Amino acid sequence: MNTMSGPIHRNPLHAQIVEHLRNMIHAGDLGPDEKLNEKALCEQFGVSRTPLREAFKVLSAERLIRITPHYGASVTALTVADLEEVFPIIGALEGLAGELACTFITDDEIAAVERMHRDLVRHYEARDRAQYFVSNEAIHAAILNAARNPTLAETLRGLSGRIRRARYHANLSEERWHSAVAEHEQILSKLKARDGKGLAHVLQAHLANKLATVRATIQDTTRPDQSA
Amino acid sequence: MNTMSGPIHRNPLHAQIVEHLRNMIHAGDLGPDEKLNEKALCEQFGVSRTPLREAFKVLSAERLIRITPHYGASVTALTVADLEEVFPIIGALEGLAGELACTFITDDEIAAVERMHRDLVRHYEARDRAQYFVSNEAIHAAILNAARNPTLAETLRGLSGRIRRARYHANLSEERWHSAVAEHEQILSKLKARDGKGLAHVLQAHLANKLATVRATIQDTTRPDQSA
DNA sequence: TGACTAAATATTGAATACAAAATTCATTAA
């Protein structure tokens, strides 16, 4: 059977556990500062401790968990300070991606982004938040792909993964949502013009505005309830 | 004895092995694409396989080694493409650091950078390359520290760690060295003026010029010897 | 002599065992 060319792909147990735990953290099944008990997780997953501990090392490198020697591992908590640190970095890197994309992007790729953009606007008009964010993600991914810099993509993926737990989508205000769509118009316009500096500037501003939204959301959800 | 406050610091074996292997890779004791034989390394380090394998997972996350399931781990090779990917990212991030530093830096910190800068120039005039690079590193670290963004510092540390193996220091041309010192004059000037945008621009150009040097160096060392 | 196959050997991935450290529980004293 020579229909299979290239290496056989293997998925070692520790890598599967990484995926599984990562998903649990992102889904909120494992919460901030929650202790990860090795014995319990091994029983739950039906594996031995060795690949689980190896998975912990990988997740620790991703900053999703924190390992304290002789004490154990726990899920990291995402603070406002974390977000205020990470967003400007993402902004700078997305700006770089935008700039590089304008150098390398093909006409076909621009056409694809236009289609995604039309989807985005359609979802906005239909008030479909979930699909709006799917389109939003797709546009950013397409720009990043057009940057032709795998290290940049991977770095951004790592940083985004850290803050994915910040639940700000549901609380996007009408005003901010309207502004975001306008920003996307500018993004598309600069991209079509292959204006790298312009696109970088718009993307950075887009991220700064996103941080403002996130900041407001987290303050809303952590404000002491004074009527209790 | 209450002279010791705060938690007792522990250094687990796997973390020691990470450090050791990382140093060996940076020192060139473990070369590009070199296979890491678990048994041999365990005998060499006098440890069991478990912490060594855990250390491999950490180093893999740092991209210093690559783990192929059922085949083993090997040291990653640094290519020109890697450098061309990483340098613009470092440039963007150092630019961000410069911008943030101009927001937060204290007069004392600026004075310290000035002292470092004077050291740098002194080492340049004395043709002392090694000490020049120590001062160079110190200046960049001071700017990064003044940015007050630990995530940024850590991200830059990770990216710099990947390319540390590129040996371009020894081949710095007189012309490029002279330009670098001039760039440092500009860096100091913008920093003293707390001109964030200006500093970001100079730092990015500084990195772009550094990439050009590295690129030229690697082409020199990998060019086929046609007289052989 | 080169190609192929099977057996032997080595290496990697995961499970289990052992030792050290941390936590919990029970007892005692003030």
Added chain:
DNA sequence: TTAATGAATTTTGTATTCAATATTTAGTCA
């Protein structure tokens, strides 16, 4: 009743063992 202490139990870090996979070696055949 509370605090301190010691014992019991649990958890974490590492070593060892087992099983699966990859590589090397040896033998056979054309």
